[in-house]
Amino acid sequence: MNAIETEKLGKEYRIGFWRKRICVLSQLDLTVHEGEVFGYLGPNGAGKTTTLKLLTGLLRPTSGKAKVLGRPPGDVVMQQQVGFLPEQPSFYEYLTGRELLNFYGQLVGLDRPTRREQIEGLARQLRIESALDLQLRKYSKGMLQRLGLAQALLNDPRLVLLDEPMSGLDPIGRWEVRDLLLRLKSEGRTVFFSSHIIPDVEMVCDRVGILVGGRLVAQGPIDDILGAQIASIEVTASQVPPEVMAELGYLLVTQSVPRGERLLLTVKDEAALAELLTRLLDCKATIHAIAPHRESLEEYFIRYVQPRETP
């Protein structure tokens, strides 16, 4: 069974006086396997939060259907096994951290000893122990985010849905969340999280989905999406005579970059590389390194998303 499966899932809002239709998500076919970390990427306003709300039952789809752990979203049996962190979570400010977690613990049906154990354990893991007895109105944004993660994990969930879990965190906090995601995976849980911070996704995800303008434009392992295809090849050489350098200009993708004594030359593909190497060897230049450079997710993202966003 897949952890998440959607079939032509779509959501339209009706806004304004004339109830004009706005499509925020259309024809979403998403598959998340059990036990994997799935990164859900997309620019702001692509429909990531809408998807997560559809999966948790906060919104109802206008078309298509979704199954979470084999059950319809919003189903109580499903909710018992799912943890959810909304985007920029907001909690009852008049409660202390401990009271809030205790409240959620009761809602997920934990008995008193289990609640205490879980709250202590998660507070330690997420480093909010010292703030547990403070009222939430005194929490910083990062602390609220950690508390949000704690409440999502209280019920020992099989599937964790996180909306922008790294937002609002400092670099150390982000690093810790990355660690947490990997730990959740090693415990056999499925993690589905949205983000627009690509390096975060690239480091921890088994598979990713890329959402642009309400449509899923790619889905699969990062390697498959980016392809084994090489974006460019960097050659480091030295003792290249200036006149040869001037002739080589047409082969290069970007201008040569001096690195001390050496030069960094970037070419587009293997054919250009072969020609460059021949010329360099001919003039007795020294070649120090040849490094194929694969496209990063970020570069892919910018290349893919930009032309669609700016018509």
Next chain:
Amino acid sequence: MRVAVIALNTFKEAVRDRILYAILVFALVMLAGSTILVTISVDGEEKIIKDLGLACISIFGLLIATFLGTGLVSKEIEKRTLYTIISKPIHRYQFILGKYLGLVMTLLVNVGVMGLGLIGLAYIWEGTSSVRLLLAVLFIFLELVLVTAIAMLFSAFSSPALSALFTLCLFVAGHLSADLRLFAAQFGGAATKLLAEVLFFLLPNLSRLNLKDQTVHGIAIDGGTMALSVVYAIFYVAALVLAAMAIFQRRDFK
């Protein structure tokens, strides 16, 4: 069980809200202040205390019911605090019921404190304990329970400000609907009569729950009529809460 968790937390929210204390203190001061009027009145001292006291409880109770009631659901949506609750293993109707019961509990405590204050005051002034006064306070509570249900129903689909306005309008209309029907029956044409009848049956008949005049002036109250009023209020509340649940069940939380 989950309903109780939500209800207790709603109660806790109200208890930790400073505005509630301000209202309560103000109400008690007003109650105590009514004794000043007694000293300058010529006749009927005990009537003034009861009259003003019951009006006071009614008005401040109405304030609490309306303003906490209208925020009950809409504030949760606006502040997005319900995202993490609705996504827990809890049915939406349980959430609504819990929120409602939490506020009813809050009202019970508040009306209770004000009611005890009034009964105590009446006792000091007259030296008689009054079961009838207690009964009048209980009926005010019942009325507020109904108003809270109205407020919550509006708050399930409207903004707090609009909900408060609607609720107060319905409160006034609910007190006047019986009179309106009477007027229409005496002076109106067929169409007016029909309209008044329809309004009378749709609007909450709040004057039914008003025992203030009878209590203050010592008019006998029929037990059967009272029992019927209680049943009426319970059914009306049940219908309102069910409607709020039905609306909430279908709501999208953008």
